[in-house]
Amino acid sequence: MGVPARTPGAIQTSERAENTARRLRRDVTHAERELWKQIRRLEGFHFRRQAPIGPYIVDFVCHSRRLIVEVDGGIHTLDAVAARDAEREAWLVGRGYRVLRLANAQATNEAAVEAILAAAALAPPPPTPPRKGE
Numbered sequence: 001m002g003v004p005a006r007t008p009g010a011i012q013t014s015e016r017a018e019n020t021a022r023r024l025r026r027d028v029t030h031a032e033r034e035l036w037k038q039i040r041r042l043e044g045f046h047f048r049r050q051a052p053i054g055p056y057i058v059d060f061v062c063h064s065r066r067l068i069v070e071v072d073g074g075i076h077t078l079d080a081v082a083a084r085d086a087e088r089e090a091w092l093v094g095r096g097y098r099v100l101r102l103a104n105a106q107a108t109n110e111a112a113v114e115a116i117l118a119a120a121a122l123a124p125p126p127p128t129p130p131r132k133g134e
Contacts, residue, residue, distance in 0.1 A: 031071050031104035032059060038113045039069075045120055054095070056088055061097075065120045068092060068099045071107045098122070 028036070032049070039047045039060060047069075051061045060069040072085075089099045100119045106112050 029071070029073065029104070031073070031107040035060070035069070035071060035102070035107040035112055038110075039116065042113070042117070042120075053092065053097075056092065058092070062120060065122075066097045067116075067120050068097050069116055069119075070099060070101045071104060072101055073104050 028050075036049055039045075039049075045062050045065065047060050047062045049060050051058055053061065053068075058068045059071050061067070070085075085101075092099055098119060100115060102112050102115070106115075
């Protein structure tokens, strides 16, 4: 059938990322499940969970506010994982998103929702123009 048309400026994902995101939505962690219950009740913000963005899958994203919420377990304190997280965050920020990181323990209390609302209330940053060839 050919290659689907690309939308200029859109962040493309792959079929593999879509399948992985589906699996992650099924195999959700306790902290993500509890936070999702709260995020779904927020009025005026539409969040998606386990959403592919480019080569990455983010825990929660509100595209209209250019806000990503990541729930990090203890493994994210390891140097190698923290380095990958920094690279991933730089890539996402480079495309106009803000990233809010919450530890598992933070994600299960009301302060998490307050932090998300505070971050979402900020004016969205201007979208970064696509790089040549993207």
